[in-house]
Amino acid sequence: MFWTGVWFVVNMFFVASVIVYLFMRRAYAMAEQQGADVGRMKVLKARCKWTGISAILLFCGMAASFVTNMAVNG
Numbered sequence: 001m002f003w004t005g006v007w008f009v010v011n012m013f014f015v016a017s018v019i020v021y022l023f024m025r026r027a028y029a030m031a032e033q034q035g036a037d038v039g040r041m042k043v044l045k046a047r048c049k050w051t052g053i054s055a056i057l058l059f060c061g062m063a064a065s066f067v068t069n070m071a072v073n074g
Contacts, residue, residue, distance in 0.1 A: 003069035010065050014058040021051040 028044040036044075 001073075003065060003072050007062065007065040007069045010058060010062045014055065014062045017051060017055040017058050021048070021055050024048040024051045 024044070024047050028041070028048050031040060031044055
């Protein structure tokens with residue numbers, strides 16, 4: 001049951017990070033469309049990049065914990 005709990009928690013963080021990434025991407029696209037200044041665009045692009053990277057890492061963790069859970073619990 002331990003790995004089921006680990007998978008569930010990592011899965012929740014993964015889903016939350018994907019949602020945050022989508023909001024960051026939307027903020028970046030809206031700022032680009034509205035002609036925001038260069039400094040603001042750099043900040044938004046960096047935030048979007050780092051939330052995307054965290055989503056990818058959490059996906060890898062989620063997949064690994066799922067595979068481990070299936071190996072341990074059948």
